[in-house]
Amino acid sequence: MNRGGRGLGAILIVELVVVAALVVLAGLAYRDYQNSLGALQMPATLAAPGEGAALILPTPTADLPRPSWTPLLPTPTQMPVVAPPTPTLAPSATPLPVPALPAEPVIYAVGDIAECTTNPGALDVTSALLDERPEGLILALGDLSNDSGSAADYATCFDPAWGRHLPRLRAVPGNHEYDQPGAADYFAYVGAAAGPAGLGYYSFDFQGWHIVALNSNCDQVGGCDPNSPQYQWLEADLAAHPAACTLAFWHHPLQSSGKQGGTEAVRWFWQALYASGADVILNGHDHHYERYAPLNVVGGYDPEQGLRQFIVGTGGAGLWGWREPGPQVSGRVIDYGVLRLALTESGYAWQFIAADGSIADYGEAECH
Numbered sequence: 001m002n003r004g005g006r007g008l009g010a011i012l013i014v015e016l017v018v019v020a021a022l023v024v025l026a027g028l029a030y031r032d033y034q035n036s037l038g039a040l041q042m043p044a045t046l047a048a049p050g051e052g053a054a055l056i057l058p059t060p061t062a063d064l065p066r067p068s069w070t071p072l073l074p075t076p077t078q079m080p081v082v083a084p085p086t087p088t089l090a091p092s093a094t095p096l097p098v099p100a101l102p103a104e105p106v107i108y109a110v111g112d113i114a115e116c117t118t119n120p121g122a123l124d125v126t127s128a129l130l131d132e133r134p135e136g137l138i139l140a141l142g143d144l145s146n147d148s149g150s151a152a153d154y155a156t157c158f159d160p161a162w163g164r165h166l167p168r169l170r171a172v173p174g175n176h177e178y179d180q181p182g183a184a185d186y187f188a189y190v191g192a193a194a195g196p197a198g199l200g201y202y203s204f205d206f207q208g209w210h211i212v213a214l215n216s217n218c219d220q221v222g223g224c225d226p227n228s229p230q231y232q233w234l235e236a237d238l239a240a241h242p243a244a245c246t247l248a249f250w251h252h253p254l255q256s257s258g259k260q261g262g263t264e265a266v267r268w269f270w271q272a273l274y275a276s277g278a279d280v281i282l283n284g285h286d287h288h289y290e291r292y293a294p295l296n297v298v299g300g301y302d303p304e305q306g307l308r309q310f311i312v313g314t315g316g317a318g319l320w321g322w323r324e325p326g327p328q329v330s331g332r333v334i335d336y337g338v339l340r341l342a343l344t345e346s347g348y349a350w351q352f353i354a355a356d357g358s359i360a361d362y363g364e365a366e367c368h
Contacts, residue, residue, distance in 0.1 A: 102168050104135040105207035105343040111141025111174065111251065111284025113315030116157035123316030125336045125355045127161045132357075133340070137206060138165055141284035142174025142216075142251030144186065146317040149179040154189040161316075169193050172213045173200045174251040174284060178220055201230050203237050208345050210243035212273075214250040216283075218265045225268050234269065238276040244346060245367035246278035251285050253311050255299060257325040257332070258286030270297045274307055277368045280348065282339070284313040287320040289339070289352050290332040291361060299328060305368055310350070312339045331361040 294306025
């Protein structure tokens with residue numbers, strides 16, 4: 001019994017020594033763990049410069065490459081081409097019976113004309129320029145009334161200054177014409193010179209040129225896209241009139257450095273006109289004069305087949321400033337005035353005639 005008791009006591013002593021050693025080792029490991037956490041901790045607040053520890057951020061060894069950015073513009077291949085069915089409501093492509101077309105191969109063009117509530121009298125300036133130049137056809141590029149497009153506006157503002165030019169005028173509607181439902185007062189006042197009432201798009205031949213009038217108030221006439229009646233009529237009209245020279249006019253421009261900027265919906269017009277080999281586009285809407293280099297559908301310079309766009313919103317409504325122009329802009333003027341186009345069988349010459357009668361922009365080009 002004594003000998004067995006002494007053996008059991010020796011075993012207990014050994015076990016106590018082992019347990020004590022394990023406790024010491026665990027304590028050392030925990031201390032090392034705490035020290036490692038302390039090395040990773042950030043200070044609760046950043047010290048002011050020169051006070052305490054500073055937060056040091058890594059300095060990049062080289063600049064990161066800057067990604068290039070290119071505007072995403074639709075390309076002609078992205079625009080579906082719809083074969084035009086026979087239009088059920090096709091405006092006439094022959095000269096309109098009233099008024100008669102002038103005998104001289106000259107076109108004057110201007111839009112954004114009457115604004116008697118805020119800018120009375122300015123439309124008299126452009127009307128006087130046309131009085132001094134009685135030859136040729138006048139194309140009104142929309143917003144004949146910039147007030148409300150009402151019958152009263154035409155009677156009391158537009159007509160006293162411009163009414164005498166109606167016998168040699170053709171017109172397209174602007175957005176202000178639709179301040180009245182269906183632009184009804186505009187169609188009633190302008191009459192046959194506005195094309196079929198309620199549509200606002202039509203075409204005619206003039207001095208060997210094919211002239212196409214379009215309605216850029218797309219939501220008012222069933223759209224401007226390839227599924228719309230207007231686009232299908234346009235394709236059919238261009239196919240039926242393969243003239244050496246073609247001019248189209250409507251109100252809203254595709255591109256502009258002016259206050260309003262461009263209207264994307266009319267890119268469909270550009271597609272059809274570019275594909276047919278048309279030459280000139282005339283627009284208003286922004287109240288300044290601007291001439292573009294020949295461009296393709298996506299705005300690229302194209303001297304061989306490009307369309308030359310003119311903005312002539314200088315008929316009498318208050319003039320606006322503009323933004324920085326893109327590289328496609330070839331000339332621009334802020335002044336009242338009219339654009340004069342002298343037509344030949346194979347080309348045209350342009351002049352922007354400013355309010356004082358001076359020539360502020362000019363040039364010439366051949367048709368495609």
